[in-house]
Amino acid sequence: MQALRYVAEEPPPPPHPALLPMIPGNNWQDPFYNASHSKRHVCARELVSPPLMPKTVARPPSGMGGTAALGSSSFGGSSSGGASFCPVVKPNTQKLYECLTKVNPPYDDTEPRGLSLHDKVMRFFAWTMDPASDSSLQGPGLVRKVVISYYPADDTMTVVEPTLPNSGLPGGVFLKRHKVPRLGDAKQWRADAEVEHSDFPEKFLTVNDLKVGKDVVIYGRTFHIVDVDEATREFLEGLGTDVAPAVDYPVDPFMVSRQALDKRGQSTKTFADMDFKRISEQMVKGRTVLKYPTEIRNTQKFLVDDGIVLCFKAVWDDRDSPHGDVRFFDVRYYIADDTVEVIEKLKPNSGRDACRAFANRRRLPKDKSTEETAYNLTFSSRVNGGIPESDAAKYYAPADLAIGTSVNVYGRDLVLVDCDLFTRRYYSARLGIDLDAPIDPEQALGLTRAPPPSKKPPPHNGFGTEEDSLGNWRNLVLRAPKKDMKKWMAYSTKLLRFSLKFHEPATTEDSTRAFLLSFYLCDDTLQVTERSVHNTGFPGGGFLRRQKVKKFAGEGPACYYKWDDFYVGAVVNLLSHRFIVTEMDNFTLRFRYSKSNVPLGVTTAEIQSVLAKLKLSSADTSLQQCLSAAHAAHLDPADATSAAVVKVMTQFWDDHNRTGTVRELLEAVSEDPTPQELTAPAMLRKLKAAIAAQDLKPEDAFRLFCALPRSRMAPVGATVTNAINSQITPWQVSQGLNQVLMADFSELERDVLLKALFSEDFRLLSLLEFQSILDRLEP
Secondary structure, eight states: OOOOOOOOOOOOOOOOGGGSOSSTTOOOOOTTOOOOSSSOOBOOOOOOSOSSOOTTSOOOOSSHHHHTOOOOGGGOBOOTTSOOBOOOOOTTHHHHHHHHHHHSOOSOTTSOOOOBSTTOOEEEEEEEEEEOTTOSSSSSEEEEEEEEEEETTTTEEEEEEOOOTTSSOOOEEEEEEEOOBOSSOHHHHHHTOOSOGGGOOOSBOOGGGOOTTOEEEETTEEEEEEEEOHHHHHHHHHTTOOOOOOOOOOOOHHHHHHHHHHHHTOOOOOHHHHHHHHHHHHHHHSSOOOOOHHHHHHHHHHHHHTTOEEEEEEEEEOTTSTTOOEEEEEEEEETTTTEEEEEEEOOTTOSOOOOSOSEEEEOOBSSHHHHHTTTOOOHHHHHHTSOOGGGGGGBOOGGGOOTTOEEEETTEEEEEEEEOHHHHHHIIIIIOOOOOOOOOHHHHHTOOOOOOOOOOOOOOOSSSOHHHHHHHHHOSSOOOOOOOHHHHHHHTTOEEEEEEEESSOSSHHHHTOOEEEEEETTTTEEEEEEOOOTTSSOOOEEEEEEEOOBSSSSOSGGGBOOGGGOOTTOEEEETTEEEEEEEEOHHHHHHHTSTTTSGGGOOHHHHHHHHHHTTOOOTTOBHHHHHHHHHHHTOOTTOHHHHHHHHHHHHHHHHTTSOOBHHHHHHHHTOSOOGGGGOHHHHHHHHHHHHHHTTOOHHHHHHHHHTSOSSTTSOTTTTOOOOTTOEEOHHHHHHHHHHTSOOOOOHHHHHHHHHHHSOTTOOOEEHHHHHHHHHTSOO
């Protein structure tokens, strides 16, 4: 029995998608028609199909996208023992293949390469015209040049308008990419369509509608095609299509006028052009981003010259008007925007109200006519916020300002008499102008300055201290007199002691009385205490409380006793009691003859030079012999150094009970270290070494300093804290050197150390500052 054999029948042609109702389920895809941008349409295949398309097979819609959308070998081919489907190939397929091969040759000729229309773009150059009835130029309108890009892969096209300089048009995308329908109603086209869909008219524009020299209507606007690019011309000619030669663009009167202005070198950006551009941009894009030329120049000038201010001093002589006088001003010229501000400098008690500015900051016109028309600006100038360029010469510029010139400030003539140093350097460097020397306005205008009235304080009425009464006289609001805190902190622990006796006592009992004078260097006050002497009848105790004592009747700081007024043999009058200084303690002697307190700054070298003049070379010579030789030698009284040395010898001899040698004087004068050893870094290194000797760190020493009293009268341990924001005072550091570090610092060394740690106003010192000062020291 012969077996039945299945014979493959040719499938019926599918219906075209355009004839199916638009309901869900009708999603049949034509393998010859694919409008997706993401898929590639392969045109190359083995070309074994019949040259003509059978009428029994449905054809895709005509057009470049449909005709070239040929499937690859995956859509057809023969297989042994199975059914085969042969894709339909149009007659132009062979030409299209050869054209693509010629235009885009494969990278490797040995292997077949798929050819695609996906990355092919045809460019057509065209123009359209906009009516411009309000234009002053002759012509039907504005010619707008566009580029029509046709994509043969899916029959879509875009229209882009290139941006032309000085055209007044923003340019950009004129038509987005999509299929452009033809003129007519699509519904009417579907109703009149025949059953044979191969005869349907084309619904969308194709490449056949884009011809050089022809017109194409896109959404009611007519575009005149004048040319194509070289690749498009070669592609179309390879398919056997005749492409007409290029056609010239029509003459645009507007662009011709702009080109003529460019050739003459004139600026094409005027306010009228910018107004037109901004209006067109607002209509097309819905916003305005274009800037006026003056706005761009002003912005560039602001970025370069912002902060540069020229300052002149000016004088206005208004004595001709009633109640007028001479007034002084500061004229400030701002380079960033060429504005001028005038500020009046009022004298004390001038009787005029103080105001912010005599003339607010703005462009300053040169004459009154410019002032009247300054507000009559054009629309462009008001939008720009400036003035027309033609009127710029009517306003003051830096070149118009110079010393000795007159500046008209709204009818008031101000004479420039001086300027600051920066203004002189600016004129010399930027403008190449050397300004004249300053003018004395009082001498130029013949002004005579009356001497200020003398103000003498009234005499002290006896209530309170003189400083308190003097402060109340100087200030209307009562204020407590300020203390010299720098002197207080430096000498708060220094006390000078002297032994006193009555000078020429009135009775025998007074001759046996002994007194102790304590002088406080921190505030120049003194205190007198009577010593207890046996069998005198005087128990001792306070004789004069601590206060300032005057040397003579009068007012002022010079009337009070100072520490250098007390020395051995000096007679002092303390509140109608005359005393003679008989002795001083060792600290007072060291302080008196230290380098900083030696009278007239006498040094050891000067003492030795005077001894050489007296021919006394031995250091064991007594001071009495030196003084006798000085009086016998009759030294030159004009020699200030010799007179100062003799005075120091006399004081030293008196202070030591009329005894002493030259060697003792030299040791007293050179007792303190040399200035090189008393530098701030040397004292800070000594402090750092003292902290390390106690096996402490700087932060540990700082916390121990914090545990000490903050001042002389503060309770012990009142402000003990370990916080990082704790602070110490100079008193705590001064006391901590002896109590915490056990360091041997002299008084002068301690003063240098405190000045290195604290500023001049003796502010508080934090832990971070203390550590940073010690860390900055060089090893």
